[in-house]
Amino acid sequence: MHDIRAIRENPDHLDAALARRGDAPMSSQVLKLDTARRACITAAEAAQAEQNKASKQVGAAKASGDEAEFERLRALVGEKKAEVAAMQTEAKELDAQLTDMLARIPNTPADDVPDGADENDNVEVSRWGEPKSFDFEPKEHFEIKGVAHGMDFETAAKMSGSRFVLLSGAVARIHRALAQFMIDTHVDENGLTEVNPPVLVNNDAMYGTDKLPKFGEDSYQTTNGWWMVPTSEVPLTYIVAGHVVEESYLPRRYTAHTLCFRSEAGSAGRDTAGMLRQHQFEKVEMVSVTHPDNSDAEQKRMLRCAEDLLERLEIPYRTVILCTGDMGFGARRTFDIEAWVPGQNTYREISSVSNTGDFQARRMNARFKPADGGKPQFLHTLNGSGLAVGRCLIAVLENGQQADGSVTLPKALGPYLRGKSTLSTDGTLI
Missing domain, CATH: 3.30.930.10 (Bira Bifunctional Protein; Domain 2)
Incomplete structure (x- = not known):
């Protein structure tokens, strides 16, 4: 299995290693999936923060007797909760895809391994x-x-x-x-x-x-x-x-x-x-x-x-x-x-x-x-x-x-x- 952090830092190293094995480059596909996964995680965290903030405000609105604000915030909490769940599911699916992709990429040859086809x-x-x-x-x-x-x-x-x-x-x-x-x-x-x-x-x-x-x-x-x-x-x-x-x-x-x-x-x-x-x-x-x-x-x-x-x-x-x-x-x-x-x-x-x-x-x-x-x-x-x-x-x-x-x-x-x-x-x- 390859270290995704190493691929982020030096994608050319992976592609060069794969080329030595006679395989097509993979770093762009890996990084595209990794970027989508990380963006989804970030968005889920932001939505979770908004959900937590709205949840705290629900109690204050109810205490103040502002029924309209209370209903708006409660609906917002439900909306953000569903949004977080959907994003977490998508992030989990993307993570599984990334793991599977990394698991199918062969090991990188040592420097002293001779290049060759067969x-x-x-x-x-x-x-x-x-x-x-x-x-x-x-x-x-x-x-x-x-x-x-x-x-x-x-x-x-x-x-x-x-x-x-x-x-x-x-x-x-x-x-x-x-x-x-x-x-x-x-x-x-x-x-x-x-x-x-x-x-x-x-x-x-x-x-x-x-x-x-x-x-x-x-x-x-x-x-x-x-x-x-x-x-x-x-x-x-x-x-x-x-x-x-x-x-x-x-x-x-x-x-x-x-x-x-x-x-x-x-x-x-x-x-x-x-x-x-x-x-x-x-x-x-x-x-x-x-x-x-x-x-x-x-x-x-x-x-x-x-x-x-x-x-x-x-x-x-x-x-x-x-x-x-x-x-x-x-x-x-x-x-x-x-x-x-x-x-x-x-x-x-x-x-x-x-x-x-x-x-x-x-x-x-x-x-x-x-x-x-x-x-x-x-x-x-x-x-x-x-x-x-x-x-x-x-x-x-x-x-x-x-x-x-x-x-x-x-x-x-x-x-x-x-x-x-x-x-x-x-x-x-x-």
Whole structure:
């Protein structure tokens, strides 16, 4: 959410930021609505003052016996009362329109975010590991012989439709091991607090984390109004909604392993094969709540937490900073980590780490008290995948595949698989 006072003071800043994102200017529309709202409030206050003045004069007129003046003033009081009510209603409607307009304007990009139109303009900032050279044509995950036993798309489609998968046996166990490995590393080594949050949330939680009102079509809503979380960023970030915390409370770092649900609106025909793009998937999320002065450093810290997981899993990756045209609605800066997937001979996104600044905090009124006194300030929120479990499974399976259709698994998963290190061609762990 944007600060209307900042837009009044510097409307060109908003329009310039929107232009960097490829969006049309909005300041004139915002200020026109804001001016009408403020004028209506001023007029209502003036009418209220006239009503109060006339109300005091009514008693004096009655006491003096001036019946005509008494009736005139009483009629004036009624007239002003109706006028005040009408203006207050109009002001409330204009305020709702302004709030809705502000809620649909994306965050302003940080100065160091590269300008660009789409993913082709993202800028690589680092790369780790060398893609493995195979002496055979590497397959996609669902084509690997040992994987096929435990990855069933047909049965999933029978019960749920397309973009679902039924994992079983060793493949399901590897998937679970990956999630446990991620959570344990974040908690034991990265200092995050594990949370088991609800995956059904209300409108306020979705709105506060910028998923509503603009992107409701991207999520699933139950018949009784709850939303199925598109990511546990929503409940983890909303923990601080409505709070004014002490500065000493910050930073707060959370992690959760949850189911996530996305309608994949607008992605028809993309990545339909395999489990790369699913309606239901699992993700280990990281969320940080910080002092504004520390949020940029915290973003780099979170990025390293995610990158380190891939290094331990021996998966080559590259890290890119998203350009203005590819960055998400609520982000002021986003780094994507893309894992190497041999079956497609390319890098695919496996984590996004975003700094939203105070954008979400304003929407959910989350603030902190400065240690040296002064008025409460909006805190900063950050979120990042640490990691997407299903996509990590894909990367592990494809990078570890062997010519005979078996898969050599990363050593980091050994403790979670009771020392077993290979997915055999018959679909069992050995």
